[in-house]
Amino acid sequence: MSNLPEFERIKHITMTPGMKLIVMSDMHRGDGTGADDFVQNSLIYRCALEYYLENGFTYIELGDAEELWENDNFDQIYITHTAVYDLLAKFHEPDPEKTRYIKVWGNHDLYWKDHQVIYQSLFPGIQIHEAVILNDSILMIHGHQADPMCSGPVAAVSQFFVNHIWADLQRGGVKDPTRAATNPGLCNDVDERVHKWATNNDRGITAIIAGHTHRAVFENLSLTEMRLQTLRFTTEAASSVQDRRDSHYYNTGSCVHPMTITGIEITLDKCPHLEMVEWGLATENGKMTVRRIAVIS
Numbered sequence: 632m633s634n635l636p637e638f639e640r641i642k643h644i645t646m647t648p649g650m651k652l653i654v655m656s657d658m659h660r661g662d663g664t665g666a667d668d669f670v671q672n673s674l675i676y677r678c679a680l681e682y683y684l685e686n687g688f689t690y691i692e693l694g695d696a697e698e699l700w701e702n703d704n705f706d707q708i709y710i711t712h713t714a715v716y717d718l719l720a721k722f723h724e725p726d727p728e729k730t731r732y733i734k735v736w737g738n739h740d741l742y743w744k745d746h747q748v749i750y751q752s753l754f755p756g757i758q759i760h761e762a763v764i765l766n767d768s769i770l771m772i773h774g775h776q777a778d779p780m781c782s783g784p785v786a787a788v789s790q791f792f793v794n795h796i797w798a799d800l801q802r803g804g805v806k807d808p809t810r811a812a813t814n815p816g817l818c819n820d821v822d823e824r825v826h827k828w829a830t831n832n833d834r835g836i837t838a839i840i841a842g843h844t845h846r847a848v849f850e851n852l853s854l855t856e857m858r859l860q861t862l863r864f865t866t867e868a869a870s871s872v873q874d875r876r877d878s879h880y881y882n883t884g885s886c887v888h889p890m891t892i893t894g895i896e897i898t899l900d901k902c903p904h905l906e907m908v909e910w911g912l913a914t915e916n917g918k919m920t921v922r923r924i925a926v927i928s
Contacts, residue, residue: 634828651898656841659696673712777828842843
């Protein structure tokens with residue numbers, strides 16, 4: 632069996648008819664300076680949240696919502712992104728059985744693991760988890776647990792460099808090399824490790840939804856791989872193309888793509904149905920608007 636880690640504070644959800652979930656990760660909300668990757672997408676993100684609020688979705692925030700490696704405290708993040716937190720408050724209910732706001736910590740906001748009382752001052756009664764398990768079979772985690780640079784003793788070293796060196800360099804355009812998102816080789820390793828956890832464990836987990844890498848994945852293929860494979864199936868003999876799609880691994884992508892955010896919507900048919908969605912800017916009738924696109928289902 633694979634070494635699927637033990638997780639703290641697991642939130643169990645059983646989907647009922649009519650229930651809808653939206654899973655997003657990796658906002659990296661910061662202090663509004665040049666190191667704040669989220670600023671460019673704040674409007675798109677808020678439009679998406681308003682849509683999900685109005686349409687009865689439960690919002691699952693799958694880690695790295697706050698950039699607490701680069702920023703020493705939460706106050707400036709809250710001041711910069713007050714409009715976002717005001718929207719999140721509309722999803723929240725103090726009763727954990729009624730709330731539509733479920734929060735999971737990642738490596739960049741691991742701070743909440745031991746300091747959730749600060750977040751509870753904004754969202755009374757909220758519990759911040761390491762994992763969510765849907766219908767006893769779909770595991771949702773941030774994904775840093777599969778990244779040796781961002782978990783265990785090495786994480787403290789990575790955090791030190793990000794906080795004391797890379798945050799200032801990023802304001803000048805240099806990207807943090809400790810992130811899987813900026814390291815394709817590490818990104819592939821994380822994807823492969825999480826996929827193995829999903830396909831080879833003794834806990835009844837049949838699929839994992841993660842974030843962390845910032846690379847959207849649906850049925851074990853990145854969106855680029857998905858498009859390439861679809862093209863090959865239409866231009867080559869199907870027997871010569873290996874179909875690598877399977878239903879074990881998904882990744883939400885991130886909310887810091889250039890002018891685009893991605894996420895995974897989950898609805899209930901006979902079993903949970905997953906759909907990758909993308910939100911971005913579009914022009915309609917000569918006016919700029921924010922549009923939701925169903926990418927893959």
